[in-house]
Amino acid sequence: MAGDATTDPLLSRAGRRGWYCPRFSVTLPSPAASFRLKTTVWAELGGSVGDLGTYIPIVLALSLVSHLDLGTTLIFTGLYNAITGLLFGLPMPVQPMKSIAAVAISESSAHLSVPQIMAAGLSTAAVLFLLGATGLMSVLYRFIPLPVVRGVQLSQGLSFAFSAIKYIRYDQDFAAAKSVGPRPWLGLDGLVVAISALLFIVLVTGSGDDRPLQDPPTSRRHRRGSCVPYSSRIPTALLVFVLGVVLCFARDPSIVGDLRLGPSKIQLIRITWDDWKVGFVRAAIPQIPLSVLNSVIAVCKLSSDLFPSREHEVSATAVSVSVGLMNLVGCWFGAMPVCHGAGGLAGQYRFGGRSGASVLFLGIGKVVLGLLFGSSFVRLLGAFPIGILGVLLLFSGIELAMASRDMASKEESFVMLVCAAVSLTGSSAALGFGCGILLFLLLRLREVDCRALLPSTNNRDGGGDRC
Numbered sequence: 001m002a003g004d005a006t007t008d009p010l011l012s013r014a015g016r017r018g019w020y021c022p023r024f025s026v027t028l029p030s031p032a033a034s035f036r037l038k039t040t041v042w043a044e045l046g047g048s049v050g051d052l053g054t055y056i057p058i059v060l061a062l063s064l065v066s067h068l069d070l071g072t073t074l075i076f077t078g079l080y081n082a083i084t085g086l087l088f089g090l091p092m093p094v095q096p097m098k099s100i101a102a103v104a105i106s107e108s109s110a111h112l113s114v115p116q117i118m119a120a121g122l123s124t125a126a127v128l129f130l131l132g133a134t135g136l137m138s139v140l141y142r143f144i145p146l147p148v149v150r151g152v153q154l155s156q157g158l159s160f161a162f163s164a165i166k167y168i169r170y171d172q173d174f175a176a177a178k179s180v181g182p183r184p185w186l187g188l189d190g191l192v193v194a195i196s197a198l199l200f201i202v203l204v205t206g207s208g209d210d211r212p213l214q215d216p217p218t219s220r221r222h223r224r225g226s227c228v229p230y231s232s233r234i235p236t237a238l239l240v241f242v243l244g245v246v247l248c249f250a251r252d253p254s255i256v257g258d259l260r261l262g263p264s265k266i267q268l269i270r271i272t273w274d275d276w277k278v279g280f281v282r283a284a285i286p287q288i289p290l291s292v293l294n295s296v297i298a299v300c301k302l303s304s305d306l307f308p309s310r311e312h313e314v315s316a317t318a319v320s321v322s323v324g325l326m327n328l329v330g331c332w333f334g335a336m337p338v339c340h341g342a343g344g345l346a347g348q349y350r351f352g353g354r355s356g357a358s359v360l361f362l363g364i365g366k367v368v369l370g371l372l373f374g375s376s377f378v379r380l381l382g383a384f385p386i387g388i389l390g391v392l393l394l395f396s397g398i399e400l401a402m403a404s405r406d407m408a409s410k411e412e413s414f415v416m417l418v419c420a421a422v423s424l425t426g427s428s429a430a431l432g433f434g435c436g437i438l439l440f441l442l443l444r445l446r447e448v449d450c451r452a453l454l455p456s457t458n459n460r461d462g463g464g465d466r467c
């Protein structure tokens with residue numbers, strides 16, 4: 001029968017995971033499945049702030065230098081967080097497009113205007129949307145060698161870690177995108193505060209082993225008196241972040257008077273032809289390869305590593321289309337260009353995020369702050385202790401870099417390390433990717449049977465020596 005649940009794909013699949021649309025072959029998960037807690041509420045709350053070490057510095061710099069409207073960005077990125085948490089059912093991050101932000105605030109050339117930033121974001125979004133909608137992104141994901149992906153992840157993770165150490169050791173001027181001097185030991189944003197936060201996180205979470213979170217019965221087998229089963233319930237990142245907020249007001253009590261109630265006025269951004277040209281050439285061209293590699297391919301691979309028990313792995317098509325749609329909507333209203341970064345996913349997982357509820361909590365927080373304080377909230381972000389942001393970013397970077405520890409042979413490690421080294425030295429994931437692919441192909445070429453390429457008369461002995 002046509003209405004029989006056993007034969008109707010719409011009914012049969014809806015009962016298992018969500019609502020299935022046979023026309024587009026897409027399964028839409030139900031909110032109950034996406035936001036179901038995998039651990040505890042406190043762990044998910046802790047994971048929700050795990051990616052703020054990269055989010056806050058870039059948003060703050062764009063707000064101060066390029067006059068990006070912070071209230072609009074908070075509202076749109078908060079909505080993105082909630083929607084992606086629903087669609088993917090895991091702590092899928094919403095991160096700034098880093099190459100666009102770097103070009104926008106760079107001192108080596110004229111700063112980009114808001115319309116030029118939006119043009120760069122729209123151009124990048126259009127490319128990713130087309131790659132996803134046509135299925136080309138899935139083809140790339142299937143054929144890119146694992147050691148090359150691991151090299152990209154390693155380089156991004158180490159890059160975050162290097163930036164984190166810089167945040168901890170030196171005072172930062174995000175408006176000028178540079179360090180301004182050694183950080184003092186004492187003070188509300190001193191080295192003692194940052195190092196204490198770092199030691200607290202290590203003491204509570206260790207190396208990030210999540211077995212006590214995912215397997216409570218196993219955690220009971222720890223030796224009697226061990227604190228491990230209990231420490232895993234402490235939302236370390238959330239506590240450290242709350243400490244940072246408290247220190248904001250302690251450092252500058254006048255912040256309270258500078259905050260203004262009410263959201264920013266959302267308006268349509270007018271983009272001229274010159275804005276399109278400048279935005280595409282200066283910012284979109286370097287951003288596109290980074291988004292393809294780090295925001296789609298590395299994210300999909302990392303999600304399958306961190307969540308191997310999921311029934312269906314996150315598809316490159318879905319992630320690529322998601323990045324495209326977010327920016328094709330938000331950039332027209334002045335929201336910061338965003339993507340799904342592997343570093344953000346690693347950070348949220350490192351601090352306890354295991355489901356879509358983690359980013360839902362973060363999204364609700366962003367929307368509430370954007371509606372309450374609008375662009376005046378930049379005053380609070382400007383006083384946030386940079387050393388604490390560095391601590392959060394450090395653990396995100398290390399967690400991402402550790403995904404590369406599964407190389408099974410010296411040859412795979414060789415490709416991965418060369419790819420990472422070139423990416424870090426040239427500050428270009430695309431350059432490292434290209435070198436990694438070339439090296440991988442050369443190593444495969446060495447395995448070709450040379451005798452198979454010669455005339456059959458010279459191969460009668462059946463020899464199979466490699467080149």
